[in-house]
Amino acid sequence: MKFLTTFQLGDFLDTLVSLGVAFVLATLIGAERQYRQRTAGLRTNVLVAVGAAAFVDLAMHLNGTHGGVHVIAYVVSGIGFLGAGVIMKQGMDVRGLNTAATLWASAAVGSCAGADMVAQAAALTIFVLAGNTLLRPLVNAINRIPLNEKATEATYYFKLAVTSHALPAMRDRLVEQLEAAHYPVADVEVAEIGDGQLEIVAKLVPTAADPNELNAVALEMQKQSGVRHATWEVNTAD
Template sequence: MQFLATFHALDFLDSVVSLVVAFVLGTAIGAERQYRQRTAGLRTNVLVAVGACQFVDMGIHLGGADSAVRIIANVVTGIGFLGAGVIMKEGTNIRGLNTAATLWCSAAVGACAGADLVAQAVLLTVFVLAGNTMLRPLIDALERLPRDEAATEATYEVGIVVPAAGAPEAQGILVARLDAAQFPVDDIETLERAEGRTELRATLVNTSVRPRELDAVIAELKRMPGILAANWTRSGSD
């Protein structure tokens, strides 16, 4: 049997150690993600770490270090696709970037374990956990700091509510008014509302805006006939 001819106890033991290390460290990373109810939790991070470990370990046993390097490059690419699957866009907000980055790091931990770089795998796990836990107080402190909105980058939207029948004309008015105020429009989203109304939401090209200038535009839009309501919103930019 081919299995008996190629089986080597020491090589097998080496693979067992690598997989156990990847499993334990992937569990440590995944447990933190599971506790915080993230999209990719315990099982996902464990499977990513173990899978990356086995691919690299298999590459080393079949083709040596050069083969392992090529496999690692493909693991990085493959995890990029997996990470893209957990990133979600909700309006102008993007969620899941941290989860995708954590999956990427779990794959790196598994690859280290597969390459028998156990110390590096443990060290990387410590840094991943530190980044996901110890940095939270710093993030909270930074979020509480007063900031000049004109000096920070964000995504700005201007919205108006109009009768559905007047939406095409209102869209032209909205774009023209924003252009006149030097707020070029990147995109306009049309949303159907109750009672025969339509909301038009214009995403601005500008990422740094003085709130009082937008307030002036909103005040002018509210005075225009056919516009039932107007407002602007700001969301953080990644």
């Protein structure tokens, strides 16, 4: 049994320190996520950090610094798949990006701990916690600033509710009206909305727009035969 001949108490204690540091620091990060009821909470962040620390520590013991660098590269790419699992898209809203980024940072904390860089792991933990807590008031303050459509590049969606027989003509007319107003259309989709009506959704090329100009297009389209309703909305999310 090779364990009896290869076991070294010093290496084992070094591994325990790496895993312990990753566990404690990730607990701090995960506790903040758990408090805010995020998808990836306390246990997930701890497991990510401890797992990353274990892989890096193993590689360091088997092949030194060179092996650790290789494993860290795989941890960085591999954690992306785990982060993708917590990102959810609901309509035009995307949620979970911050949680995925926190998981990525927890893996970095674990990698530092596995590479015996305890001070760096602690410093990174402080920065992650600061990003998730101290910056929150600033984010809320920025979000409360009224949106200036003329100065903000965003994606605009122009929606037209029409009858089925008016669909072909109104789809072409909408594109013509928008392009005449110098708002090129990137894509047009059609969906059923019930009561024999269809909804034409024209996605504009991301740009800064004048609400008055879009309102003018909406008023013009609403005068057309077969058009039940015309409106537009904006999405500023990246």
